[in-house]
Amino acid sequence: MPDHDKMSNSDGSGHPLRWGAPGTAGATIAAGLVFENVSHDYDGVASVRDLSLSIAPGEILCLLGHSGCGKTTLMRIAAGVERQRRGRVLINGRNIADDTTFLPPEKRGVGLMFQDYALFPHMSILSNVMFGLTGMPKKEARAAALSALGRVGLADYAADYPHALSGGEQQRVALARALVPRPGILLMDEPFSGLDKRLRDNVRDETLAVIRETRATCIIVTHDPEEAMRMGDRIALMRRGRLLQHGTAADLYKEPVDLFAARFFSELNQLEGLVTGAGVETPVGVLDAAGLAPGQPVDVCVRPQGVIVNTAGLCGVPGRVRSKRFVGEVDLLSIAIDGLDTPLQARVRAGSPWERGMDVAVTTDPKDVLVFPRHEAQF
Template identity: 85%
Template sequence: MPDHLKKSFSSGNGHPLSWGAPGSASATFAAGLVFENVSHDYDGVDSVKDLSLSIAPGEILCLLGHSGCGKTTLMRIAAGVERQSRGKVLINGREVAGQDHFMPPEKRGVGLMFQDYALFPHMSILANVMFGLTGVPRKEAKAAALSALGRVGLADYAADYPHALSGGEQQRVALARALVPRPGILLMDEPFSGLDKRLRDNVRDETLAVIRETRATCIIVTHDPEEAMRMGDRIALMRRGRLVQSGTAADLYNAPVDLFAARFFSELNQLEGKVSSAGIETPVGVLEASGLSEGQQVDVCIRPQGIVLNAAGLCGVPGRVRSKRFVGEVDLLSIVVDGLDRPLQARVRAGCEWNEGMDVAVTTDPKDVLVFPRQASQF
């Protein structure tokens, strides 16, 4: 059996090799990063529009949004790979990119980890990690690279080449290479998108542990809201080049600024409502209308777990279970209610008593109800 396959199975149980000892990653001097009214376009097509955002030293910020919203462009501007059309970029209060000043990438103290890892196929794993240590004596560079590989559990692979590694192992090499120069800011572009879910969860958690140890300021670009919530101290949500909302995961989930932000973090049952003196009148009953004006048209959004079912004839509006699907820990129910064009989607604990064809009474849990003023077009 080839050496690299022996190493791949050395754990003896089919699981990935473990990462290195926690606490062994070299610490950095974290830097603050600020975007001031940054805009950028490609041949007249806006990619980033008048965006202002501050990241504190040592903070992990997840830059979240759909493909093409400008996340990667903003990261490349921070790294100095792209020069913005307008606005300023500051690191530790010092302007590194503006109208009359531009600091090249190699002088910014910024580490960049690409989505495809960008390992050099003709270079050994050790040489790949050493690549960014320019100006460092070879003996010291080798020691630092081996230490970084040890922290990600790949010191035994130092003499191998990238093709001998799995996707998860290549990701770990790319992380070691980005961190070994001890950057004050680490930028990661969709670093886990190429991994299957089982492996992704493990690699993501271990990567987060390494970043915490180094204390580097970090921006992680992702389109996955769960990933952003799991990894980020804060989340910055973008849409069409603009910043929609920034805050903690709890801020964005519990108090989204608009329907776009709400939809990004959970499935929604969207209903039309009108504010009356009694509250918001909807097909599922009258809901609280705090802060809204009488006569106002609104969009009422109810998360599937916020649909509450009671026995027919009890509290709630009449409905009927059209379908029931078991998906592990929960059952997904489709509920037909008079006055609605489409069934409500409910998420309840698996093994519930509700079955197809049963009549039920439908109410809602206020904590899973979001209300937004009606807009002509949200998307």
């Protein structure tokens, strides 16, 4: 049996083996997808709650959230694998599912790629990819399947079986199978979660390139915020079955709607503060009040990279370095500040002069400071 991991993941010198030639993936006609006030439950336990969301033709949307927030349920509703309890689903403005209408999955023009890839173990790789091409003459289906395998770099393994492939190769076969019918909408459920970090970045980037070539509308379910930011034109952040925030990666990172959303995209130092006429009074100084009324208790969040460390006696509040950890490109500092029960965490350039026990002065970078009314920050 050939060593597929070495053959497909590197050329023997540690360099990833290239996928097929760019520009060879077959293009499709992208479709728009709309959810209108969609709700669903399982035996009375709500999974999706009155959710409305619109995905434009050709857009790549990442559905982001913790396990159990309703991401996969929403994707299954779009595919027709689940029928929602309430609300409507539309493709290109056509109602495909509501209280009285339900278009079956095979008529929706939707491709579905499962988290476990769902390859048939008793069928060859070529047969797996051809599986959804039942309406096409066998010769044409074979040619289309070989072309799709070629684009993901696996045409030479068409006669092999899934058990002979690595996880990364199985992911590529599943992608080829989902795309070969040229669906207007492609749905992908945690497609990279089974890959180790060494492979994930390369496979993810190549997969994104193939999706862009096909021009299909794509929904990618993920719990990884970095993955969502790298892949999505827009991100839909879900919490407990509801759509919490929808926008670009920059929108969600720079202007999160609440503390939950802010924590999803970065580590935070969380401080209590009170709005006064001068701003927000905190143990690290008076910060911008973000338009909040005086007297309002707030939660102030400072990203670790927004903690600026200066020589003691210079501008800032006094602190003392409790610990320093080198983690490659940065040093992680833990800094004790009077008035704070928990040390402040800071990320500074590696090779910084600060050492454990040193007295320092601390200020903050306004672009890395977020302020939320206290009652909105509870979750």
